Amino acid sequence: MTDIFEALAAPARRAIMDALHQRDDQTLFELVGRLMNDHDLPLTRQAVSQHLHVLEGAGLVITRREGRYKYHSLDTQPLSAVTRRWNTKETS
Amino acid sequence: MTDIFEALAAPARRAIMDALHQRDDQTLFELVGRLMNDHDLPLTRQAVSQHLHVLEGAGLVITRREGRYKYHSLDTQPLSAVTRRWNTKETS
DNA sequence: CTTGCACGCAAGCGGTTACTTGCCTATTGT
DNA sequence: ACAATAGGCAAGTAACCGCTTGCGTGCAAG
Numbered sequence A, B: 001m002t003d004i005f006e007a008l009a010a011p012a013r014r015a016i017m018d019a020l021h022q023r024d025d026q027t028l029f030e031l032v033g034r035l036m037n038d039h040d041l042p043l044t045r046q047a048v049s050q051h052l053h054v055l056e057g058a059g060l061v062i063t064r065r066e067g068r069y070k071y072h073s074l075d076t077q078p079l080s081a082v083t084r085r086w087n088t089k090e091t092s
Numbered sequence C: 001c002t003t004g005c006a007c008g009c010a011a012g013c014g015g016t017t018a019c020t021t022g023c024c025t026a027t028t029g030t
Numbered sequence D: 001a002c003a004a005t006a007g008g009c010a011a012g013t014a015a016c017c018g019c020t021t022g023c024g025t026g027c028a029a030g
Helices: A002-008 A011-022 A028-037 A045-057 A077-083 B002-008 B011-022 B028-037 B045-057 B077-083
Strands: A061-066 A069-074 B061-066 B069-074
Touching: A002 A011, A002 A045, A002 A077, A002 B002, A002 B011, A011 A028, A011 A045, A011 A061, A011 A069, A011 B002, A028 A045, A028 A069, A045 A061, A077 B077, B002 B011, B002 B045, B002 B077, B011 B028, B011 B045, B011 B061, B011 B069, B028 B045, B028 B069, B045 B061
Parallel strands: none
Antiparallel strands: A061 A069, B061 B069
């Protein structure tokens, strides 16, 4: 759970999360093209790849191998636990 | 909202959040003493002070001046918005 | 079997960040 | 008034992080 905050600290990684939130099961190149069009983030392929590895290590992104393609999807379960860490008293 | 992730990325800052979660309205020196006893983080006064400023800037900690004392408390409202960013579909 | 595509690995570089060090201000107590 | 306490400000340093660069691997198509 510690890695979640560090993973989401980088703006580029949050942009990737947003891109995956719009549509799941995206490959690396799909994400690269999307991040160059939607946002003005000049992220190269290797940069996105490294970010995806960080997000995957934090448990926020799950991957699925299919031939030479690797599809990425969100896993929002860890985020729910994040909020409950300091929100034990007030919830409304 | 961007600053929230960067603020919580540092483990020392999360430890401060935990200390404030145990008890609100703590001064700087109270937090320093608590962080030296509870955890094994050798945080100096200036380090904790800087971390508190970051947390305050992120809106996670609210302060209250009283004479020469400055009491710090948690504000967990921003954290609720954090989770809802990517949890629009599943909530249970 | 060769060519191209999707992706992985690893070293290196520049900017950021956490922490220290030193000094300063303001409020309280005697 | 003087000393002590609670906290603030700013510069300097070392480590970390994001990104690049270059090359390597495996799958797929002709």
